[in-house]
Amino acid sequence: MKNFLLYIVLxxxxxxxxxxxxxxxxxxxxxxxxDLFYNSRANQETVDGLFYLYPKRHDYDSQGEDMNxxxxxxxxxxxxxxxxxxxxxxxxxxxxxxxxxTDFRGSGSDFSILRIRHAYxxxxxxxxxxxxxxxxxxxxxxxxxxxxNLSTGAxxxxxxxxxxIRYRFDTGKWQLxxxxxxxxxxxxxxxxxxxxxxxxxxxxxxxxxxxxxxxxSWVFGMAGELLSIVPRTSSTVNEExxxxxxxxxxxxxxxxxxxxxxxxxxxxxTFLASNLTQLSMLGGFAMSAINxxxxxxxxxxxxxxxxxxxxxxxxxxxxxxxIGYLKNLGTNKAIVGETYGVGQDVDQxxxxxAQFSYNLPHWKFGVEYTPSLAWFGTMDxxxxxxxxxxxxxxxxxxxxxxxxx
Numbered sequence: 001m002k003n004f005l006l007y008i009v010l011x012x013x014x015x016x017x018x019x020x021x022x023x024x025x026x027x028x029x030x031x032x033x034x035d036l037f038y039n040s041r042a043n044q045e046t047v048d049g050l051f052y053l054y055p056k057r058h059d060y061d062s063q064g065e066d067m068n069x070x071x072x073x074x075x076x077x078x079x080x081x082x083x084x085x086x087x088x089x090x091x092x093x094x095x096x097x098x099x100x101x102t103d104f105r106g107s108g109s110d111f112s113i114l115r116i117r118h119a120y121x122x123x124x125x126x127x128x129x130x131x132x133x134x135x136x137x138x139x140x141x142x143x144x145x146x147x148x149n150l151s152t153g154a155x156x157x158x159x160x161x162x163x164x165i166r167y168r169f170d171t172g173k174w175q176l177x178x179x180x181x182x183x184x185x186x187x188x189x190x191x192x193x194x195x196x197x198x199x200x201x202x203x204x205x206x207x208x209x210x211x212x213x214x215x216x217s218w219v220f221g222m223a224g225e226l227l228s229i230v231p232r233t234s235s236t237v238n239e240e241x242x243x244x245x246x247x248x249x250x251x252x253x254x255x256x257x258x259x260x261x262x263x264x265x266x267x268x269x270t271f272l273a274s275n276l277t278q279l280s281m282l283g284g285f286a287m288s289a290i291n292x293x294x295x296x297x298x299x300x301x302x303x304x305x306x307x308x309x310x311x312x313x314x315x316x317x318x319x320x321x322x323i324g325y326l327k328n329l330g331t332n333k334a335i336v337g338e339t340y341g342v343g344q345d346v347d348q349x350x351x352x353x354a355q356f357s358y359n360l361p362h363w364k365f366g367v368e369y370t371p372s373l374a375w376f377g378t379m380d381x382x383x384x385x386x387x388x389x390x391x392x393x394x395x396x397x398x399x400x401x402x403x404x405x
Contacts, residue, residue: 023089030082032403035150038073040395044343047105050076051151053280054349055394057376078104079150081117094123099135115185117161131166137186138166138179138208139225139279143258145310146265147322148355148368148400151280155343156308156324156351157269158279160186173214177223181206189277189284189341190231198229202247219258226251227275231340235295244296248285250274264313271306277342281306282326282349284341286384288333300333302344302384315359322353331384339379347386348375362404370396
């Protein structure tokens with residue numbers, strides 16, 4: 001009897017596997033990527049310089065030497081990646097798909113270990129679809145700058161992958177996107193640095209709403225992002241601890257236009273950003289009032305304008321240029337205490353990125369030259385603006401080799 005049951009199991013097992021594969025398919029993909037780079041000075045960056053943002057300000061020693069005016073460079077393969085795309089089976093009238101993608105970026109200071117880039121499922125009814133899981137932040141948009149640097153245009157454009165529930169409705173010409181977004185790997189800055197707790201304690205996810213109009217080779221669109229965080233839940237005054245109810249809610253706006261055909265890619269984006277540090281942008285907030293008894297604080301946000309233009313031409317041989325400009329617009333209230341965020345001593349940033357790549361099936365070889373100018377100064381507590389500025393320049397050269405499969 002036992003042998004009979006064993007035969008039944010062994011017979012049914014391949015049948016079950018075959019049944020599961022009906023209307024189901026998968027495809028592995030990935031890339032092996034090497035980045036060789038040189039900088040003429042120290043910079044604000046992550047991943048040991050692979051994710052480049054902007055040059056650091058002057059930092060003089062006792063003899064008047066700028067300690068940040070030292071070149072650096074290295075070679076990494078941390079952004080090699082592996083992924084799998086899955087299709088089916090259908091659920092009712094919805095076509096189903098999923099994606100899992102990982103690289104060796106790690107997190108924090110733990111490099112060369114696996115990290116989730118994308119992990120989501122999608123239900124597609126034709127004109128509408130729902131995505132659940134981690135993928136590109138909706139503010140990243142349906143297109144991104146075509147440059148070789150891994151920052152992909154940050155801090156002039158958004159760069160972020162986050163857990164989300166996203167709905168899209170597409171008529172062919174008009175596309176509406178609505179999403180709720182949580183934070184995991186890319187976090188808001190606050191009193192304790194970059195932490196998940198600020199939005200976790202808020203109990204309110206990021207709320208995104210965007211609309212696009214598509215005609216022929218053109219796309220025009222705009223979007224809004226609502227972020228509501230809780231910077232602190234307690235404070236200490238004269239060695240006494242108090243429960244506080246603090247919240248900072250901000251609205252950021254974005255507009256974009258793109259033209260693309262077989263040879264040309266032309267795209268422009270502009271942001272009016274308020275506290276979008278979780279999107280690899282500059283910004284943050286500051287204390288604008290404080291309760292002397294409980295220590296409860298009120299806040300004002302820094303506003304920044306970011307604009308970029310990207311032009312790329314060709315198929316096999318592809319020259320391209322990326323231009324980015326950022327301006328600190330200050331705060332709408334006076335600052336009375338601490339400030340929290342990224343790059344709050346920066347008044348302006350200006351970057352020109354010139355690239356040239358040679359593209360073959362499965363291969364890309366490219367070189368990129370990026371001069372970046374940053375203006376630093378002293379913050380005016382009355383409005384958060386920067387005055388008495390001086391400029392600092394970094395020259396970055398990047399060489400890239402990518403094998404794609």
